[in-house]
Amino acid sequence: MPKIGMEGARRRALIAATVEAIHERGFCDATVADIARRAGVSGGLALHYFGSKKALLTATMGHLLIDLSKELKARRETALGPRARISAVIGASFSPDQFQAQVVSAWLAFYLQAQTDPETQRLLRVYHRRLISNLTHEFHALVTGGTPQTGRGRRAARRAAEGTAALIDGLWLQRALARGVSDARSAIRLVEDYVERQVEAARCAGDADADDADTDSGTVSDM
């Protein structure tokens, strides 16, 4: 009983079903037929719209990225000042929509897939780099205030940004391990706490921070 204009709805349902299937059956055992059943359609239709299983998985990952980016954008736009924008990142990461067992499972699966699939790797890397770049900028602005670019302290800001991002990722991983409801609030507090201490430390250090120039790379995830 086909109605017209179903494509959009089907695509959305199939993507949601993919996330669900990955969480409940595991990434390897999530079959096209299973995903389609969860979306209330036949396996044939899933492949009709997406072309292949791989394409469906890629589309699902793209959707996760878009969802998170939207959440982030919305919160950043209402935030006043760099400190609030850092909190926006944290808040978005642990928002009810994102910090869900199903979503976390799917993210994990895609991190794993990125090990072997170059396209997945590229997408994740672009996102991660943008996030680090944003956070670095906010940290830097937070410490130097209205002062023009010091050029120094940029490294400290970058380290703070990487620490913040790593902390968020780590808390997501722990979420994947937690049986019951692992609290978003305490996760947020933990990261906010980290941010506070980083800012304090940077402010105390002032511009006399040329003491860790032993290694040139300095960053964890640079390329």
Add this chain to the structure above:
Amino acid sequence: MPKIGMEGARRRALIAATVEAIHERGFCDATVADIARRAGVSGGLALHYFGSKKALLTATMGHLLIDLSKELKARRETALGPRARISAVIGASFSPDQFQAQVVSAWLAFYLQAQTDPETQRLLRVYHRRLISNLTHEFHALVTGGTPQTGRGRRAARRAAEGTAALIDGLWLQRALARGVSDARSAIRLVEDYVERQVEAARCAGDADADDADTDSGTVSDM
């Protein structure tokens, strides 16, 4: 051309090959035949020794846990005092043997499998709980020194422990994403830095730290 007493060597080779295959082919595409080939034996032999593919994967995860535990134990035993024991945990996590792309991939795969396999979940959880428990103890000892149990500050120590563990996990995740050689040294510095600031903060706060008693759970990964 069978030699006698091969079982041990074969088992070890097959487990190493499993890690390698997961990294290079992906968790889903790592077939028994492929793993066996990397270990230089036939697929039949792999199943002869391990019984099933699932059992081989479980054995591999067990081995990863044992390896990390050994490294940890060795470093803890030569460490003097709580602060050095915390560094031992950090050092072990980023030791050349552990902080390897292949090993990280395998860990990721097992975190994912833990979502659907209760036994895997149990093993990971036990390990994680022990780690948090150890770190909490060390942080607490570090702040209170020889002072008898204050009962207070335990929560702060636990939060510091969870933050440290999350930070380590997050840096592992970033490693999974990094193309080139992501530096262990800078990762270590990042975590050590975090530890230092946590200790400082706890010392400054002293025993007047009854200000965050709003939520009773407080922990991220408790069960």
Add this chain to the structure above:
DNA sequence: TTTTATTGATTGAGCATTCAATAAAAAATA
């Protein structure tokens, strides 16, 4: 009657698992 939506059967490949056969080493026996 053309387009859009949808299904269910079919196909063909890939894979875990089984098993009978083989061959070297070790043990037992002559």
Add this chain to the structure above:
DNA sequence: TATTTTTTATTGAATGCTCAATCAATAAAA
């Protein structure tokens, strides 16, 4: 020592199942 028997190690072919992908058929809407 020489020969047979048992044990251990190992393979490669055969089996049967699952699953992604294809496709012809169908049915509602335009």
